[in-house]
Amino acid sequence: MDDCYILIVLIILKAKAWGPLMDALDKREAEIKNSLEAADKARKEADAVSQEYDEMVKKAQIEAHKIVTESKSAGERVKAEIEKNAKLKADEMLQKAKEQIETEKEKAVKEIKSVIVELSISAASKVIEKNLDSDDNKKLIESTLNDIGRA
Numbered sequence: 001m002d003d004c005y006i007l008i009v010l011i012i013l014k015a016k017a018w019g020p021l022m023d024a025l026d027k028r029e030a031e032i033k034n035s036l037e038a039a040d041k042a043r044k045e046a047d048a049v050s051q052e053y054d055e056m057v058k059k060a061q062i063e064a065h066k067i068v069t070e071s072k073s074a075g076e077r078v079k080a081e082i083e084k085n086a087k088l089k090a091d092e093m094l095q096k097a098k099e100q101i102e103t104e105k106e107k108a109v110k111e112i113k114s115v116i117v118e119l120s121i122s123a124a125s126k127v128i129e130k131n132l133d134s135d136d137n138k139k140l141i142e143s144t145l146n147d148i149g150r151a
Contacts, residue, residue, distance in 0.1 A: 119148055120144070
């Protein structure tokens with residue numbers, strides 16, 4: 001008899017509760033399926049965004065490397081230009097100094113020649129004025145030459 005009750009309960013349950021129970025299970029299955037699909041879609045979108053980000057980072061690194069390389073090249077060009085200009089200026093200053101030294105040397109030589117001429121004239125006039133003998137002339141010339149050596 002107990003078996004009979006169980007069988008009757010099962011028949012009633014099947015007739016009345018089985019449809020709603022299966023509908024609830026189907027609904028739950030659909031919700032789980034939709035959640036899994038949404039999660040898979042979100043993962044794919046995240047992967048795509050991550051890939052885009054990685055590409056952007058790679059492009060930024062390449063651009064940064066390019067900028068650094070160009071900056072180094074520009075710096076080397078500026079350095080070379082500065083060195084070139086400094087060398088030209090130093091060469092110019094050296095040339096001016098050489099020219100100034102040469103000018104001063106020429107002035108000094110002219111002045112020395114002028115002094116020698118004046119001393120020679122002075123010595124000659126002393127020789128002529130005194131009308132001295134040859135030993136006195138030699139002494140006078142030596143004295144004049146010594147004066148030139150001191151000047």
